[in-house]
Amino acid sequence: MEGLTGSEIAGFAVGALLVCATVAAQRVDGLIATSQRTSLSMCKRCGDLRVVACSQCKGTGSVRKGGMFTSGMLDDIYESLGAETKTSNLVPCIKCQSKGRLLCPDCSKVR
Numbered sequence: 001m002e003g004l005t006g007s008e009i010a011g012f013a014v015g016a017l018l019v020c021a022t023v024a025a026q027r028v029d030g031l032i033a034t035s036q037r038t039s040l041s042m043c044k045r046c047g048d049l050r051v052v053a054c055s056q057c058k059g060t061g062s063v064r065k066g067g068m069f070t071s072g073m074l075d076d077i078y079e080s081l082g083a084e085t086k087t088s089n090l091v092p093c094i095k096c097q098s099k100g101r102l103l104c105p106d107c108s109k110v111r
């Protein structure tokens with residue numbers, strides 16, 4: 001280390017610091033994204049869209065008649081064969097009124 005001048009050492013130090021700062025910044029960025037949402041009172045669940053995809057129909061707005069336990073497999077087979085079972089066996093989703101989306105439970109609580 002005797003051959004190094006002060007400015008060279010300083011250069012190394014700054015270089016190392018910059019690397020640390022870059023790495024830290026990326027991590028802080030992730031932290032800020034989450035905390036920013038909270039501090040901006042943005043919803044963590046929906047990102048302030050105020051709607052979430054319906055869990056019942058997976059956002060499609062319709063569910064299979066009789067639920068998922070009856071002949072779901074058979075329907076899939078018929079569908080793959082080109083039979084028109086899909087529409088005839090689908091009923092509007094009651095949970096979301098066939099919208100495919102629901103009011104975000106977190107946001108609607110605040111309201």
Ligand SMILES: [Zn+2]
Pocket residue numbers: 054055056057058059060061062093094095096097098099100101
């Ligand atoms: Zn639904």
Ligand SMILES: [Zn+2]
Pocket residue numbers: 043044045046047048049050051104105106107108
């Ligand atoms: Zn929300």
